[in-house]
């Protein structure tokens with residue numbers, strides 16, 4: 001390791017959507033953060049690449065070239081059996097290739113004058129000297145005042161700072177399959193995503209179209225890894241792709257549903273590093289962007305001399321992001337508990353579909369719906385009903 005000592009006000013570890021957004025917003029506010037990523041960009045990231053309309057609202061308007069498929073239909077199946085499709089008259093999400101999407105966000109940081117240490121891995125953080133911290137990277141030692149962990153699900157920053165923000169770990173298993181292997185039925189997956197529920201409690205499967213490939217994946221509790229693998233194999237057979245063999249990539253999805261600490265001293269966590277992926281939908285990019293924006297505001301206030309601005313970051317996340325993640329977690333438990341009954345409701349009534357569309361577009365939140373319907377009460381009532389309800393064959 002070549003040891004070159006350097007000193008910075010802010011270091012951001014990780015250049016995914018959270019780190020890149022934070023870096024850009026700090027640059028706009030007049031700070032010059034250092035951003036490090038162990039990978040050289042463009043780098044591969046295991047992700048279905050679904051960007052909801054609510055997430056797009058946090059992003060620059062000129063993303064056109066990286067937005068691949070516009071999605072306005074959802075095909076839903078129960079236990080890979082009975083299926084129905086719902087259509088929205090407005091787009092719900094776009095799919096992106098993460099390699100290109102993340103690279104374009106970092107290009108914007110570079111153009112704004114950001115200093116990017118690509119291929120530079122954070123190894124350790126030690127407190128001092130004084131109220132500073134020292135980062136040991138694969139290349140050098142750096143003293144900094146504020147460190148932001150934007151380093152994803154298995155955040156080294158979190159571990160170095162003694163933070164454990166995650167309540168539940170999910171595992172995502174995903175394969176990229178060329179569309180043409182699906183024959184005629186591939187044309188169904190142009191503006192449509194496919195979701196399966198009810199096969200595993202807290203597990204789900206998806207097919208997302210992205211240009212000439214289909215992203216075929218399953219997600220669920222990490223301790224059910226072998227079941228998830230079998231689920232993925234069943235999904236492929238169900239899609240008529242049972243004979244196909246492509247690499248199956250795996251990645252953790254972290255969920256924070258209780259107010260666990262996400263900062264300590266001059267260390268803040270954002271995005272997946274803070275465990276902010278949605279338990280029910282698996283969506284993580286939206287909260288990565290939202291938390292990055294909150295962190296940027298507080299860091300700028302801190303450097304303008306506002307005492308307590310950094311500590312306020314956690315309070316803001318717990319006020320502005322956490323209630324939605326908690327509500328989504330509660331709805332997920334409700335749906336897992338009543339399985340086929342929930343599926344029938346979704347199939348039969350348009351209201352839940354319309355609510356889902358509004359949530360994807362950011363016009364409604366699970367939190368508002370929770371306040372209106374109290375899922376804990378609904379859960380108890382519907383559980384009684386579902387006990388009498390036979391699963392769909």
Ligand SMILES: Cc1cc2nc3c(=O)[nH]c(=O)nc-3n(C[C@H](O)[C@H](O)[C@H](O)COP(=O)(O)OP(=O)(O)OC[C@H]3O[C@@H](n4cnc5c(N)ncnc54)[C@H](O)[C@@H]3O)c2cc1C
Pocket residue numbers: 013014015016017018019036037038039045046047048049050051120121122123150151152153156171172173174217250251252253270271272273277282283284285286288
């Ligand atoms: C299978 C799967 C499908 C998903 N599909 C969707 C979806 O469709 N839509 C959606 O919104 N979300 C989805 N997600 C979640 C989404 O991918 C994450 O929530 C999102 O990437 C979080 O962004 P981030 O910036 O916090 O972290 P990341 O995007 O994970 O970026 C972290 C960065 O930190 C770097 N890094 C890590 N450790 C170090 C280190 N020690 N030193 C330096 N750099 C380091 C990494 O190289 C990486 O570039 C999915 C996740 C999985 C696993």
